[in-house]
Amino acid sequence: MSATGIGAAVRRKEDIRFITGKGQYTDDVVRPGETRAVFVRSPHARAKIKSIDVSAAKKMPGVVDVLTGAQLATDKIGNLICGWMIHSKDGSPMKMAPHPALAAATVNHVGDAVAVVIAETQAQGRDAAEKVKVDYEVLPAVSDPAKAKSGPQIHEVAPKNTIYEWSLGDQKAVDAAFAAAKHITKLDIINNRLVPNAIEPRVALAEYDAGNDHLTLWNTSQNPHVARLVISAFVGITPEHKLRVIAPDVGGGFGSKIFIYPEEVVCLWAARKVNRPVKWTADRTESFLTDAHGRDHITHAELALDSNGKILALKAKTIANLGAYMSTFSSSVPTYLYATLMSGQYDIPQIYCEVDAVYTNTAPVDAYRGAGRPEATFVVERLVEVAARQLGLDPADLRKRNFIKSFPHQTPVIMAYDAGDYNASLKKAMELADVKGFNKRKREAARHGKLRGLGYSTYIEACGIAPSQAVGSLGAGVGLWESAEVRVNPTGSVEVLTGCHAHGQGHETTFAQLVSERLGIPFENVSIVHGDTDKVQFGMGTYGSRSGAVGMSAIVKALDKVEAKAKKVAAFMLEAAEGDIEFKDGKFTVAGTDKSAAWGDVALNAYIAHKFTGAELEPGLKETSFYDPTNFTFPAGCHICEVEVDVETGKTDIVTWTAVDDFGTVINPMIVEGQVHGGIAQGVGQALLEGCVYDKDGQLVTGSLMDYTMPRAHDLPSFKVGLTETKSPSNPLGIKGCGEAGAIAAPAAVINAITDAIGSEALTMPATANTVWAAIQRAQPAQQAAAE
Amino acid sequence: MPAVSMTVNGKAVTGDVEARTLLVQFLRENLRLTGTHVGCDTSQCGACVVHIDGIAAKSCTTLALQCEGAKVTTIEGLAEANGPLHPMQEAFREHHGLQCGYCTPGMIMAALDIVRRKGNDLDEHTIREQLDGNICRCTGYHNIVKAIAAGAKAMGKGGSPTRQAAE
Numbered sequence A: 001m002s003a004t005g006i007g008a009a010v011r012r013k014e015d016i017r018f019i020t021g022k023g024q025y026t027d028d029v030v031r032p033g034e035t036r037a038v039f040v041r042s043p044h045a046r047a048k049i050k051s052i053d054v055s056a057a058k059k060m061p062g063v064v065d066v067l068t069g070a071q072l073a074t075d076k077i078g079n080l081i082c083g084w085m086i087h088s089k090d091g092s093p094m095k096m097a098p099h100p101a102l103a104a105a106t107v108n109h110v111g112d113a114v115a116v117v118i119a120e121t122q123a124q125g126r127d128a129a130e131k132v133k134v135d136y137e138v139l140p141a142v143s144d145p146a147k148a149k150s151g152p153q154i155h156e157v158a159p160k161n162t163i164y165e166w167s168l169g170d171q172k173a174v175d176a177a178f179a180a181a182k183h184i185t186k187l188d189i190i191n192n193r194l195v196p197n198a199i200e201p202r203v204a205l206a207e208y209d210a211g212n213d214h215l216t217l218w219n220t221s222q223n224p225h226v227a228r229l230v231i232s233a234f235v236g237i238t239p240e241h242k243l244r245v246i247a248p249d250v251g252g253g254f255g256s257k258i259f260i261y262p263e264e265v266v267c268l269w270a271a272r273k274v275n276r277p278v279k280w281t282a283d284r285t286e287s288f289l290t291d292a293h294g295r296d297h298i299t300h301a302e303l304a305l306d307s308n309g310k311i312l313a314l315k316a317k318t319i320a321n322l323g324a325y326m327s328t329f330s331s332s333v334p335t336y337l338y339a340t341l342m343s344g345q346y347d348i349p350q351i352y353c354e355v356d357a358v359y360t361n362t363a364p365v366d367a368y369r370g371a372g373r374p375e376a377t378f379v380v381e382r383l384v385e386v387a388a389r390q391l392g393l394d395p396a397d398l399r400k401r402n403f404i405k406s407f408p409h410q411t412p413v414i415m416a417y418d419a420g421d422y423n424a425s426l427k428k429a430m431e432l433a434d435v436k437g438f439n440k441r442k443r444e445a446a447r448h449g450k451l452r453g454l455g456y457s458t459y460i461e462a463c464g465i466a467p468s469q470a471v472g473s474l475g476a477g478v479g480l481w482e483s484a485e486v487r488v489n490p491t492g493s494v495e496v497l498t499g500c501h502a503h504g505q506g507h508e509t510t511f512a513q514l515v516s517e518r519l520g521i522p523f524e525n526v527s528i529v530h531g532d533t534d535k536v537q538f539g540m541g542t543y544g545s546r547s548g549a550v551g552m553s554a555i556v557k558a559l560d561k562v563e564a565k566a567k568k569v570a571a572f573m574l575e576a577a578e579g580d581i582e583f584k585d586g587k588f589t590v591a592g593t594d595k596s597a598a599w600g601d602v603a604l605n606a607y608i609a610h611k612f613t614g615a616e617l618e619p620g621l622k623e624t625s626f627y628d629p630t631n632f633t634f635p636a637g638c639h640i641c642e643v644e645v646d647v648e649t650g651k652t653d654i655v656t657w658t659a660v661d662d663f664g665t666v667i668n669p670m671i672v673e674g675q676v677h678g679g680i681a682q683g684v685g686q687a688l689l690e691g692c693v694y695d696k697d698g699q700l701v702t703g704s705l706m707d708y709t710m711p712r713a714h715d716l717p718s719f720k721v722g723l724t725e726t727k728s729p730s731n732p733l734g735i736k737g738c739g740e741a742g743a744i745a746a747p748a749a750v751i752n753a754i755t756d757a758i759g760s761e762a763l764t765m766p767a768t769a770n771t772v773w774a775a776i777q778r779a780q781p782a783q784q785a786a787a788e
Numbered sequence B: 001m002p003a004v005s006m007t008v009n010g011k012a013v014t015g016d017v018e019a020r021t022l023l024v025q026f027l028r029e030n031l032r033l034t035g036t037h038v039g040c041d042t043s044q045c046g047a048c049v050v051h052i053d054g055i056a057a058k059s060c061t062t063l064a065l066q067c068e069g070a071k072v073t074t075i076e077g078l079a080e081a082n083g084p085l086h087p088m089q090e091a092f093r094e095h096h097g098l099q100c101g102y103c104t105p106g107m108i109m110a111a112l113d114i115v116r117r118k119g120n121d122l123d124e125h126t127i128r129e130q131l132d133g134n135i136c137r138c139t140g141y142h143n144i145v146k147a148i149a150a151g152a153k154a155m156g157k158g159g160s161p162t163r164q165a166a167e
Helices: A014-018 A069-075 A120-129 A145-150 A169-181 A224-234 A262-274 A284-290 A372-390 A396-401 A422-432 A435-447 A468-473 A507-519 A547-574 A600-608 A669-691 A739-757 A769-787 B023-030 B087-094 B104-118 B124-133 B141-156
Strands: A035-041 A046-052 A063-068 A113-119 A133-138 A161-170 A182-189 A203-209 A214-219 A243-247 A278-281 A295-307 A311-319 A350-358 A452-459 A481-488 A494-500 A528-529 A581-584 A585-588 A595-598 A622-627 A636-644 A654-660 A720-722 B003-008 B013-015 B048-054 B057-060 B069-074
Touching: A014 B087, A014 B104, A035 A120, A035 A262, A046 A113, A063 A069, A063 A262, A113 A120, A113 A654, A145 A311, A145 A468, A161 A169, A161 A224, A169 A295, A169 A311, A169 A350, A169 B003, A182 A372, A203 A262, A214 A262, A224 A243, A224 A262, A262 A278, A262 A422, A262 A585, A284 A720, A295 A372, A295 A494, A311 A452, A372 A396, A372 A452, A372 B057, A396 A422, A396 A452, A422 A435, A422 A452, A422 A654, A422 A720, A435 A452, A452 A739, A481 A547, A494 A507, A494 A547, A507 A528, A507 A547, A528 B013, A547 A581, A547 A585, A547 A595, A547 A600, A547 A622, A585 B104, A595 A600, A636 A739, A636 A769, A654 A669, A654 A739, A669 A720, A669 A739, A669 B141, B013 B023, B023 B048, B048 B104, B057 B104, B087 B104, B087 B141, B104 B124, B124 B141
Parallel strands: A035 A278, A214 A243, A311 A350, A494 A528, A654 A720, B003 B069
Antiparallel strands: A035 A113, A046 A133, A063 A113, A161 A350, A182 A295, A203 A214, A203 A278, A295 A311, A452 A636, A481 A494, A481 A622, A581 A585, A585 A595, A636 A654, B003 B013, B048 B057, B048 B069
């Protein structure tokens, strides 16, 4: 392994600009003549717009224009769409309601935009926005997904506010397995609604070039090409070749910046209308009101086991809240990213899952770190843990009895696991966590009035999203391959243009490590280019832990082609047969001779083209690949959480955290560990602290960081992180992906640990001190009765 | 509009601002020092932390006019142009204390204030408690804590000729 090659903990290239304040985030970009957009948003969860009077606002100082949804409709700007078709059990297509970028007739959640002020400064825009008079007829709203079906109908197309009633698996076979079961474990689970809260709020800056009838959008996006495609082909702002989308440095995404949002559409539309650049920068309250939220499931789940603790079947029925409108990929999250992972790491013969997706008068819900897989893991890992406790079995032992041990393994819910060793990660995690010493620690804690508990989460996820044909057959409106273009310059330095997008993942470093190792050139001589539709031809962006498994595979394929072409050039230079040329460590040699050519010389010769004719070989050295994976990848592992609960206050302290993950090949262990840490923090946030609350009328109660609890440094411990490795056979590097593992594994580990500590399974997330204290009080009479 | 004068990163600056202009707006929009970020508007996240007369402050809830005559240091002022990095900057890079980088300038400025108040030998508990005013959504804090401990130690050794933040 070289100092900068695959497997080395190389320090990041991108850090220099970030630690010196020289990053270029979207809000840092300023265009000449720039104006600011300020949105007028609905204070009501559901209302009819009777009229909008913008006359007073237009007279305010610095106002350039005030635009409304009616004008948007007049200009025939299309609706935002959800790009993944799901069919209900009865075969009917999902009920996608119209989602205009500015509401003209009705508003459907607090924060729904009805007008936009374009002003010289943001302060002037805010002053003017207060003068826009909107006459609303307030209508009854529904915010609780459990009550959505009986609540007031939000959209004409969706009776009972039902988007789809979907299922996966063989219901009859599952029912038969349950009928024959010796033991059944039942759980009611609420997977709490979360707000992604990337620290950089969303920003959109649009500029119109009238001379060329061309628009440019700088945008906080995880996938600028998809944004361009949707905004041109579906929203119809301008043709695709007349729109450039640039996603510069992006300050965190976690899914929330995948989606196409109303504000970027409105900025583009307005920039052309006022013929000046238009910038919108969200404040944090707008992030809370309008960023797509995550999770929000209500589930009843059951696990059937035989007398030996062997799992026979699993069934789950889930209500998934998708909010007021269907966001870009919202339909896929509680279906094909959720029910397909219900087998966990276990050999479960039969699984059946029903999902009803509903509209409510709340912000749209879509993919948030893990997206469906944390919800599935929570169901499976809580069921298994509770089943073990009910059967008097060791939770680790019950898991081992049911682990999948041979691969490939076809689950009853679509996925074909290709490689893994679940015993290995469990064993290593138990050693690192010193599970053997737990009882002693528990006794010591009890002497200090603390309840100590230990919880496992042996999770699995499907990453490397995704084989295009497979997702197409499941309803995806796009392919999920990735592209790479490797440009070798005449001096031998290299630019890689990738369709992935980095917003914290460190691609400028890890992708360069791959190229450096493969071509034998210095790491410093490689640049990674991403996030600009004028530079990169097309790409699908970064989410679903796909950039290593899919994006880097595309680079490998392009590098294969570069090497093949370079060998041809070298053959002419060295006057040898192409088949005799060998390439290693940045040097071309002729087999059986001492003749050689350095990488830089071959690159130069490819461009000066003096050693071959145009009939023999095309000059230049630049190759492209579009890589379509053959399967998902299946990262898996074991997280063990140990907690101490204060009996008097209910406050939970996470004492230790142990994570052992199998991500296949690791390119940069420093970066991979960082991804694990961040994922765990978000998972612990969900389990202990975070919960988005709407009141019954649809008002957002947790609308700022003063009301919504984000994990801070003192809420978390340092983490013990280890790795096991089985390579993914489904991509050339053997990578599985690491970005979401922590967020997927963590919530179940925390809740399993607290419920172990307090001796009661009735605990909802977030397990705040108050919630845990109440659970202890409820459990105590029962425990006392049992003791008597 | 009233005028305001202050020293930013060692340079005297003046500007006409509205009375309601925040320090962070003055830095970002008037001076184009965009390393200081806005994350939350409510003094919760700390992405906007700068030093005013050597003490960490949240520039999203400080009026520019409050800083009349003050010495303000931002992330751009930590290392001399073309000079070596400040030891705390170097520690964040060495220990992978950042991912997306958005909270990082505020984290580094807050870290320097912890060193000013608590010294160069910082244990994990102290760092975690003292970092209460800064939120990072990417790193889970693990490596930030390591970076601050290492950066504090390096500053104590005086291993760098760069300006100290508390100046």
